[in-house]
Amino acid sequence: MTLANIFTTLLIIFTSFVAVYLIGIILFYLILFIISAIQLRKDHNIDQFEQYEEIIDSSFSPPVSILVPAFNEETGIVPSVRSLLSINYPEFEVVVINDGSKDDTLQAVIDSFSMVRVERTVRKVVDSKEIKQVYQSTLYENLYVVDKMNGGKADALNAGINVAHYPYFCSLDGDSIIERDAFAKVMKPIIDSKQQVIAVGGSVRIANGCDIERGEVMKVGLSKSPLVVMQVIEYLRAFLMGRIGLSRHNLLLIISGAFGVFHRESVVQVSGYRTNTVGEDMDLVVRLHRLAKESNSGKRIVYVPDPVCWTEAPETMRILRRQRSRWHRGLFESLWYNRKMLLNPRYGLVGMISMPYFLIVEFLGPLIELIGYVLIILAPFISGFYTSFAFMLFLLAVIYGSLLSMSAVLLEEWSLRRYPKVSDLVRLYFYSLSEAFWFRPMTVLWRVEGMLQLIRRNHGWGEMSRKGVSK
Numbered sequence: 001m002t003l004a005n006i007f008t009t010l011l012i013i014f015t016s017f018v019a020v021y022l023i024g025i026i027l028f029y030l031i032l033f034i035i036s037a038i039q040l041r042k043d044h045n046i047d048q049f050e051q052y053e054e055i056i057d058s059s060f061s062p063p064v065s066i067l068v069p070a071f072n073e074e075t076g077i078v079p080s081v082r083s084l085l086s087i088n089y090p091e092f093e094v095v096v097i098n099d100g101s102k103d104d105t106l107q108a109v110i111d112s113f114s115m116v117r118v119e120r121t122v123r124k125v126v127d128s129k130e131i132k133q134v135y136q137s138t139l140y141e142n143l144y145v146v147d148k149m150n151g152g153k154a155d156a157l158n159a160g161i162n163v164a165h166y167p168y169f170c171s172l173d174g175d176s177i178i179e180r181d182a183f184a185k186v187m188k189p190i191i192d193s194k195q196q197v198i199a200v201g202g203s204v205r206i207a208n209g210c211d212i213e214r215g216e217v218m219k220v221g222l223s224k225s226p227l228v229v230m231q232v233i234e235y236l237r238a239f240l241m242g243r244i245g246l247s248r249h250n251l252l253l254i255i256s257g258a259f260g261v262f263h264r265e266s267v268v269q270v271s272g273y274r275t276n277t278v279g280e281d282m283d284l285v286v287r288l289h290r291l292a293k294e295s296n297s298g299k300r301i302v303y304v305p306d307p308v309c310w311t312e313a314p315e316t317m318r319i320l321r322r323q324r325s326r327w328h329r330g331l332f333e334s335l336w337y338n339r340k341m342l343l344n345p346r347y348g349l350v351g352m353i354s355m356p357y358f359l360i361v362e363f364l365g366p367l368i369e370l371i372g373y374v375l376i377i378l379a380p381f382i383s384g385f386y387t388s389f390a391f392m393l394f395l396l397a398v399i400y401g402s403l404l405s406m407s408a409v410l411l412e413e414w415s416l417r418r419y420p421k422v423s424d425l426v427r428l429y430f431y432s433l434s435e436a437f438w439f440r441p442m443t444v445l446w447r448v449e450g451m452l453q454l455i456r457r458n459h460g461w462g463e464m465s466r467k468g469v470s471k
Contacts, residue, residue: 011375015389018372022396025361029404032245037411039244040305061191063091064183064261065169067160069153070096073174074103076312078112080176083215085140089183093142096174097160100150105174109145113137120163126272128158153257154273154280161264161272169267171281173258177207177217177310186261189302198263199288199301201247201255203239205418206232207310217310222424226431227320230439231313233432237408240305247303251354253289253334255301257281259309266291266299274337279330286338289354293347308418321446328450329458331363366447372397373441401436408432 066084070077077096084094098106109115115135122131129151137143148159157171168190172178186202209223223229246252255262260281267273270287273280285301292299314320335342335358342359344351372393379390409428412418419425 012389014371015375015393018368018375019389019392019396021368022372022393022400025365026396026400026404028357028361029241029400032241033404033407033411035248036241036244039248040240040411061090061184061187062168063093063166064089064187065160065164065166065264066092066094066172067157067164067169068094068096068172068174068176069099069156069160070101070105070174071099071150071153071156072101072103072105074101074105074108076175077105078108079212079215080172080174080178081109081113081143081215083177084172085143086180086216087178087183088180089187091166092183093144093165094140095144095146095160095163097146097148097156097163099148099152099156106145106147110135113143114139115143115145122162124162125268126158126161127275128155128162128272131159131163134163152275154275154277157280158272158275161267164264167264168261169264170259170261171257172309173311175312176258177212177215178259179217179308179310182259182308183261185306186259186304189304190261190263193300195263196298196300197302198266198292198299199255199285200261201243201252201301201303202259202261203305203308204235204256204258205308205310206235206313208313208315210310212310220418220420222419222421222427223313223315225315227317227439228313228315229427229431230435231320233405233409233428233435236412236428237405239303240411241404241408243303244305246354247301249349250300250302251349252301252303253286253350253354253358254282255285255303258311262288277330277333277337278326279332279334282330283334283337286334286341289350290338290341290347293350321449324443324446325450325453328363328366328447329454331358332451332454335359335363363451366444367451369397369440369444370448373444397440398436401440402433405432405435 068077068080068084081094081096096109098109115137118134118136120134122134129149131146131148133147135145135147144163146159146163148156161169168187170183170186182202186200189197189200206223206228207217208225208228209221210217211219211221222232243252243254257280262284266288267284270284270291274283277283288299288301314323335355338355341347341351342355376390376393376397406429409425409432412428419428
């Protein structure tokens with residue numbers, strides 16, 4: 001056998017491996033799609049107002065501390081705080097943590113809400129950088145601002161945990177816009193489970209293109225930017241398909257840092273947020289699973305699709321690239337720091353299914369996909385390499401990258417129906433069909449870049465400038 005024949009044989013073997021890999025992922029997501037569709041339809045058939053009215057009106061609903069870490073969020077922080085102060089929930093406090101901002105974030109909140117300095121003894125239950133001053137609003141007694149030394153988002157959240165009064169806290173991004181009934185919806189699983197649920201994640205949607213006034217989404221719309229539209233589709237797929245399906249069997253490892261509720265004491269038991277990772281939100285959820293399994297407490301972590309938080313998405317390639325490479329680094333760090341759980345029966349389905357899934361599919365997947373794209377491109381130029389193999393890979397890539405996204409758009413229309421304009425849904429549908437031809441390969445490259453940054457030990461956060469989506 002000649003060297004050329006050996007090379008061609010190896011290529012065919014590896015192409016077959018990539019094909020089997022993609023088929024496995026497609027089947028896995030098909031199962032998640034079926035589970036998600038059943039769950040969404042089940043929830044849709046329940047009287048949406050009646051099931052939350054009791055929580056909104058009840059004095060027995062657990063109070064919540066809403067933590068808003070803010071670093072250079074001058075453009076969006078005030079409308080975000082306004083939206084939080086108007087939520088429908090019996091008892092809550094809003095704690096804005098100014099993490100050493102270099103712009104006028106702190107002053108904007110002080111001026112807008114008439115904040116004054118207060119003497120406050122802070123009990124340090126988790127480590128954080130020095131707190132310089134605590135302010136309280138003279139207009140809203142449940143609104144506080146913590147001014148602290150810069151330490152990053154995770155450190156800011158730890159400082160907020162130290163300041164918080166209540167047994168549950170919610171982490172929100174500084175540019176987030178929350179729907180008024182979102183907290184009643186996100187707290188319902190905690191109340192119904194009699195505190196067996198220690199963390200709940202809600203849906204995060206993209207605010208670009210929406211009409212927002214005084215911190216409230218007045219009209220849901222779709223951005224004209226193709227880059228933003230593709231992110232909308234990505235979010236629909238991640239939240240409506242991925243997280244509902246994983247949550248159904250307590251396999252969820254990610255609660256978005258943009259919107260999640262946690263049992264404060266459980267978080268304190270795992271020493272709060274880890275500050276030496278860019279994936280602090282996933283790392284915290286994994287460690288909470290670890291705590292629950294090691295203590296045999298039966299505690300659960302769930303996702304509910306209906307409570308919605310709106311946030312600004314990157315509108316430039318440069319910012320989106322930094323975001324995706326950073327997310328991929330954070331994924332690896334979360335898996336690495338908790339590697340003892342991987343394929344460890346002690347941690348149940350989380351160790352045997354969730355951890356391998358996130359390692360093989362989510363982390364290693366982009367590298368395998370990238371090699372598949374390269375093989376598709378090179379196939380016509382490789383002697384003896386059958387073009388049928390390349391066509392098969394291309395077809396699987398289209399199914400994986402486009403048809404699954406199209407299914408997520410259909411789920412959105414079938415159940416939640418957040419986009420009222422038919423033209424917006426049509427755009428989402430047709431853009432989803434184009435994903436495999438430009439957006440998916442682009443994000444694959446950026447995620448592989450994140451892997452290279454890990455090798456080079458690049459741990460930077462990266463600039464994330466915002467325009468502000470509020471009017």
